[in-house]
Amino acid sequence: MSSTTMMFPQDAQLAPFIDGPRLLGDVGGTNARFALQLAPGKIDMIRVFRCADFPEFSDAVEAYLAECGRPAIRHAAIDIANPVQGDEVKMTNHSWSFSIEATRRRLKLDTLLIVNDFTALAMALPRLDPSQIRQVGGGKARPASVIGLVGAGTGLGVGGLIASDGRWIALNSEGGHVSFSPADEREAAILQFCWKTYAHVSAERLVSGPGIELIYQALADRNGRHEAESLVAPEIVTRALAETDELCMEVLECFCAMLGTVAANVAVTLGTLGGLYIGGGIVPRLGDYFARSPFRARFESKGRFTDYVSQIPTFVITAPYPAFTGVSAILTEHLGDGGNAIPILERIRKLKPQLSPAEQKVASLILSHPRSVMNDPIADIARKADVSQPTVIRFCRTLGCQGLADFKLKLASGVSGNVPVAHSQVHAGDSPVEVGVKVADNTISAMVGVRDTLNAELLSRAIDILTQAPRIDFYGFGSCGLVAADAQQKFARLGMNVFASSDPQVQEVSASMLRSGDVVVAISSSGRLRHLAPAVEAAIGAGARVIALTPGNSQLAKRAHLTLAVEHDEASGSHIPMVSRILLLLLIDMLVVGVSIKRSSPYAELQRQAKLGILTHTLANSGAAAVGEEGESEAANT
Numbered sequence: 055m056s057s058t059t060m061m062f063p064q065d066a067q068l069a070p071f072i073d074g075p076r077l078l079g080d081v082g083g084t085n086a087r088f089a090l091q092l093a094p095g096k097i098d099m100i101r102v103f104r105c106a107d108f109p110e111f112s113d114a115v116e117a118y119l120a121e122c123g124r125p126a127i128r129h130a131a132i133d134i135a136n137p138v139q140g141d142e143v144k145m146t147n148h149s150w151s152f153s154i155e156a157t158r159r160r161l162k163l164d165t166l167l168i169v170n171d172f173t174a175l176a177m178a179l180p181r182l183d184p185s186q187i188r189q190v191g192g193g194k195a196r197p198a199s200v201i202g203l204v205g206a207g208t209g210l211g212v213g214g215l216i217a218s219d220g221r222w223i224a225l226n227s228e229g230g231h232v233s234f235s236p237a238d239e240r241e242a243a244i245l246q247f248c249w250k251t252y253a254h255v256s257a258e259r260l261v262s263g264p265g266i267e268l269i270y271q272a273l274a275d276r277n278g279r280h281e282a283e284s285l286v287a288p289e290i291v292t293r294a295l296a297e298t299d300e301l302c303m304e305v306l307e308c309f310c311a312m313l314g315t316v317a318a319n320v321a322v323t324l325g326t327l328g329g330l331y332i333g334g335g336i337v338p339r340l341g342d343y344f345a346r347s348p349f350r351a352r353f354e355s356k357g358r359f360t361d362y363v364s365q366i367p368t369f370v371i372t373a374p375y376p377a378f379t380g381v382s383a384i385l386t387e388h389l390g391d392g393g394n395a396i397p398i399l400e401r402i403r404k405l406k407p408q409l410s411p412a413e414q415k416v417a418s419l420i421l422s423h424p425r426s427v428m429n430d431p432i433a434d435i436a437r438k439a440d441v442s443q444p445t446v447i448r449f450c451r452t453l454g455c456q457g458l459a460d461f462k463l464k465l466a467s468g469v470s471g472n473v474p475v476a477h478s479q480v481h482a483g484d485s486p487v488e489v490g491v492k493v494a495d496n497t498i499s500a501m502v503g504v505r506d507t508l509n510a511e512l513l514s515r516a517i518d519i520l521t522q523a524p525r526i527d528f529y530g531f532g533s534c535g536l537v538a539a540d541a542q543q544k545f546a547r548l549g550m551n552v553f554a555s556s557d558p559q560v561q562e563v564s565a566s567m568l569r570s571g572d573v574v575v576a577i578s579s580s581g582r583l584r585h586l587a588p589a590v591e592a593a594i595g596a597g598a599r600v601i602a603l604t605p606g607n608s609q610l611a612k613r614a615h616l617t618l619a620v621e622h623d624e625a626s627g628s629h630i631p632m633v634s635r636i637l638l639l640l641l642i643d644m645l646v647v648g649v650s651i652k653r654s655s656p657y658a659e660l661q662r663q664a665k666l667g668i669l670t671h672t673l674a675n676s677g678a679a680a681v682g683e684e685g686e687s688e689a690a691n692t
């Protein structure tokens with residue numbers, strides 16, 4: 055076990071997180087490293103544990119927190135040397151296997167993010183200090199350009215970063231498993247040696263720690279050194295650097311050249327004009343030798359693209375724990391105090407009781423008038439909140455922002471309407487509250503997806519067609535039949551001639567009686583035409599228009615004249631059409647509001663009479679007195 059502290063001078067004055075320290079983790083096949091982030095840029099209490107000493111991942115976390123005095127932790131982000139897909143994580147280079155959600159509950163965390171280790175390392179790159187990297191060769195990075203990452207250790211990691219709207223998006227990649235590409239006769243001989251054992255030889259098979267040992271075996275065979283002793287990678291590297299073993303020196307030379315080929319392939323594939331970074335556990339330990347190795351010459355050996363790659367700088371990452379910087383950035387963005395994943399207004403609302411009285415005044419002003427604060431200078435904000443200007447700055451830093459300008463950017467993200475939810479799988483062991491939260495989050499996430507992919511032109515055309523239609527029929531089955539009935543009720547209140555049915559024979563008869571200008575709205579969460587086909591064909595034959603609310607590439611969508619797509623897959627063994635039904639209802643609401651606005655002036659009296667008639671009927675059935683002026687006023691407000 056070891057301990058150290060990371061501090062970035064530019065962030066040293068930022069206040070501690072008001073919701074407590076955050077847990078960071080960097081888990082490999084051999085060691086698990088943990089740290090606490092106390093404030094933006096301040097990472098402390100770094101400890102290193104052997105994974106083999108703990109039967110489960112949670113055990114290692116709990117042992118670390120015990121050594122730190124069991125601080126109250128609400129948020130955590132861990133990177134792991136493993137693909138991360140879904141809730142279940144099963145390490146390929148260690149025995150640990152766990153559920154992310156179950157681990158979050160066991161550790162009593164509000165947030166637990168598990169990400170791939172190279173995703174975390176990639177997110178660290180723009181945040182590394184110049185003293186934490188060393189350039190090898192020439193080239194100059196272009197601002198806001200793609201950045202590449204290659205790292206050789208137990209395996210071969212590949213990643214990248216793309217700049218987008220002032221932030222960085224990490225590319226998840228398993229590029230280490232591309233086929234190995236020899237660049238000379240020696241490497242071709244090594245590949246042939248590997249083919250004796252492996253049907254497919256990936257780049258990772260050779261450009262990695264175990265790969266160094268395989269190169270050693272292949273070159274010993276090629277050089278006729280059948281008596282060469284069996285060595286592990288650390289000993290091969292040690293002898294090569296000490297120049298005491300010619301075979302080991304050739305192995306290391308060959309390894310660095312192969313890494314140059316891999317790096318160049320990543321550079322031209324991604325267009326990494328922002329630079330190519332080298333991480334992992336091997337290269338940083340090579341020191342000055344790596345700069346003298348064939349790496350850079352091989353990197354620039356790209357034939358017609360030599361001039362292109364020569365412009366790209368290559369850097370070795372020398373920071374001791376760069377992954378912590380990456381997972382910290384990912385967690386910060388997720389929590390909304392460094393990105394826009396969670397509206398900052400909600401964060402202010404939750405933290406307000408913990409603020410000082412003066413800072414609470416600033417919080418109250420922002421919660422009451424967020425859009426005004428976004429545009430006001432600091433003097434106006436301080437005056438309106440009845441506090442000093444330094445209090446405003448202190449409030450911003452308490453929220454984890456670097457100042458008022460940084461706070462306003464995050465406030466703008468929060469006010470713009472981003473929703474902090476994503477689809478979550480419901481598990482058999484979930485509590486009723488967890489099930490409720492996941493169902494709500496899944497619905498909100500899907501509704502945001504509809505909003506963000508809404509085709510304005512198609513929606514406008516659909517509203518125009520419905521507004522002008524002499525008659526509208528709504529057809530659907532099952533839960534979609536309920537949506538059709540809801541649509542009938544809403545459009546009828548606009549004074550329109552509408553009909554709804556979930557009976558296929560009734561639908562076909564009704565469709566055959568339509569005329570040119572009439573409209574059928576066919577509603578289906580699956581988009582299959584099995585039951586709707588007769589009615590749809592009858593409507594088209596009668597000259598009516600067909601508008602489909604259904605998946606965009608479905609059979610129904612292809613037959614309809616116009617489709618408003620609902621893309622949500624709920625196919626499962628126990629199909630319960632929850633979210634798709636709500637999305638279809640959402641589209642109906644969009645259509646009825648749009649039609650209502652277009653018809654509002656001439657039909658306002660019809661709507662008022664409809665509301666009054668409903669209330670009168672309800673009161674009459676309950677034995678109430680006739681509706682007078684007061685009843686009419688109440689109906690108008692219903």
